[in-house]
Amino acid sequence: MQGNTVNxxxxxxxxxxxxxxxxxxxxxxxxxVQAVDGAGDGFxxxxxxxxxAIATMAGSISLPPGTVAIxxxxxxxxxxxxxxxxxxxxxxxxxxxxxxxxxxxxxxxLGIFDQGKEKVQSGKATIALPA
Amino acid sequence: xxxDIHEGKTLPPxxxxxxxxxxxxxxxxxxxxxxIHVDESFAVKTPFGGTIAHGMxxxxxxxxxxxxxxxxxxxxxxxxxxKFKEVARPGDTLTISSTVNSIEKRDGVSxxxxxxxxxxxxxxxxxxxxxxAKFSRGQE
Numbered sequence: 001m002q003g004n005t006v007n008x009x010x011x012x013x014x015x016x017x018x019x020x021x022x023x024x025x026x027x028x029x030x031x032x033v034q035a036v037d038g039a040g041d042g043f044x045x046x047x048x049x050x051x052x053a054i055a056t057m058a059g060s061i062s063l064p065p066g067t068v069a070i071x072x073x074x075x076x077x078x079x080x081x082x083x084x085x086x087x088x089x090x091x092x093x094x095x096x097x098x099x100x101x102x103x104x105x106x107x108x109x110l111g112i113f114d115q116g117k118e119k120v121q122s123g124k125a126t127i128a129l130p131a
Numbered sequence: 132x133x134x135d136i137h138e139g140k141t142l143p144p145x146x147x148x149x150x151x152x153x154x155x156x157x158x159x160x161x162x163x164x165x166x167i168h169v170d171e172s173f174a175v176k177t178p179f180g181g182t183i184a185h186g187m188x189x190x191x192x193x194x195x196x197x198x199x200x201x202x203x204x205x206x207x208x209x210x211x212x213x214k215f216k217e218v219a220r221p222g223d224t225l226t227i228s229s230t231v232n233s234i235e236k237r238d239g240v241s242x243x244x245x246x247x248x249x250x251x252x253x254x255x256x257x258x259x260x261x262x263x264a265k266f267s268r269g270q271e
Contacts (some may be wrong), residue, residue: 028160031156031159031160032161033135033158033216034156035153035157035160035188036153036157036188036191037147037153038191040258041198043203045191045194046209047187047190047191047194048161048191048216050187051163051185051187053243054161054163054187055162055163056162058163058165059163059164066177068165068167068177070215071185071186071187071215072214073212073214073215074211074212074213075210075211075212076209076210076211077209078205078206078208078209079196079208080206081206081207082206
């Protein structure tokens with residue numbers, strides 16, 4: 001492992017990414033809403049929460065130069081509306097790793113909690129990346 | 132919010148234009164600076180031949196449609212399963228559509244099970260999946 005990154009070999013079932021915590025600030029939500037041409041309603045758009053978690057995780061994976069990781073599928077469940085300004089904590093772990101030739105598929109389980117430790121989202125993501 | 136939710140009901144479609152500016156803004160908001168999305172000189176050397184939109188940006192449009200249809204019930208109790216089938220590129224026009232396939236009642240609460248698709252201007256399916264949201268009596 002180099003610095004805060006993890007390489008493909010280290011991503012085995014059971015591996016837990018370092019906990020990521022981030023504030024869903026008004027400026028972040030405003031930027032997100034603008035990017036998706038959305039309409040703000042006082043709550044954080046649920047996928048804005050998810051994507052911050054996934055980006056933090058994806059940014060910590062060390063990939064061979066010139067290659068990319070691609071999001072193949074996403075399952076999500078939303079448990080409660082999240083007010084703007086909430087700080088959330090994200091738990092992501094590898095549940096399955098599938099090798100397909102030069103590509104690998106990682107199935108990740110994610111859980112996102114608010115300051116009161118209440119679950120706000122859970123889900124599963126499949127990421128394709130070079131093996 | 133939508134009223135008259137029933138099996139076969141089509142949700143109001145959403146049309147979105149993908150631009151590099153929006154992709155860059157999305158990268159900034161999400162923190163996802165994967166060069167395949169934001170670095171044309173990098174992306175052109177990959178099998179994609181150029182930058183592509185984040186899959187989650189394409190999926191955000193589905194969530195927006197569900198929020199418009201189901202309001203807070205989508206934020207609390209909404210579920211989705213999505214497969215990213217094709218990439219969206221700057222210049223693409225995406226049409227997001229959804230149909231209520233079935234209604235079920237659990238513990239006195241009504242749930243709408245919907246299928247959705249995101250298609251590009253060539254008719255190719257970019258994202259497809261299912262979404263479920265509860266809805267209130269006033270929406271029936």
